[in-house]
Amino acid sequence: MEIKTGTIISLNIGKSINIADTGEREINSAIYKSPVLEDILSLTKNGLQGDEQADLVNHGGFDKALCVYPFEHYQYWQNKLNKDFPMGSFGENITLAGMLETDTNIGDIWEIGEALVQVSQPRMPCYKVAKRHDVVKLPLYIQETGYSGYYLRILKEGDISVRDRCILKKRSSNISIAYINQITYHDKANMKAKVELTNLEELAESWKRNIQIK
Structure with missing residues (x-):
């Protein structure tokens, strides 16, 4: 197996706040994440030390304890939308270089x-990332490009640092994040692929249910 490594550009955390701009009802979200100053943070099965999740149905939990977004996409969004995107702009806990959606497979085990x-x-884009950046079509753009980012579950808790590298230790499938995005958003009629994904043990159950509905 090829030894792949990723470089952590930023570790990001955020608190749950009300992001609604009307008084009708609160919309709580921790989409506003920013880089941490601490050298070392504790990573548990519930996520990164100091981080919060407001919507525990769609974020957080065992299969979505940690969100990763590839650093390489930042330049694309800045050019396309002509605005600055500071690290953590996509609600990710780890801004990571070297592990794109095309390079990263379901079930990959990393050491950090x-x-x-x-x-x-x-990572499924939602209206909250659109809200943060005031770009209504941003979730659609993310689907179109496949620049989604992805989630991690925690197999072993421990301390991590922005100085650590993500080291691929085991690869158990040849199904990439990019492939899953393609089937979910662009090739919905491909039932053979949907069955393949449904049978993929390491794929989160919530995603399996989602592709069965679409």
Whole structure:
């Protein structure tokens, strides 16, 4: 197996806040994440030390304990939308270079510092990332490009640092995050592929249910 490594550009955390601009009802979200100053953070099965999740149905939990977004996409969005995107702009806990959606497979196990993590599913773009950047079509653009990012589950808790590298320790499938995005958003009639994904043990159950509905 090829030894792949990723470089952590930023570790990001955020608190749950009300992002609604009307008084009708609150919309709580922790989409506003920013780089941490601490050298070392604790990573548990519930996520990164100091981070919060407001919507525990669609974010957080065992299969979505940690969100990753590829650093390489930042330049694309800045050019396309003509605006600045600071690290953490996509609600990710790890801004990571070297592990794109095309390079990253479901079930991949990485070592980060003392921790072991496993790739569980793509990140599904929602209206909250559009709200943060005041770009209504941003979730659609993310679907079109496949620049989604992805989630990790925590297999072994431990301390991690922005100085650590993500080291691929085990690869158990040849199904990439990019492939899953393609089937989910652009090739919905491909039932053979949907069955293949449904039978993929390491893919999060919530994503399996989602592709069965679409």
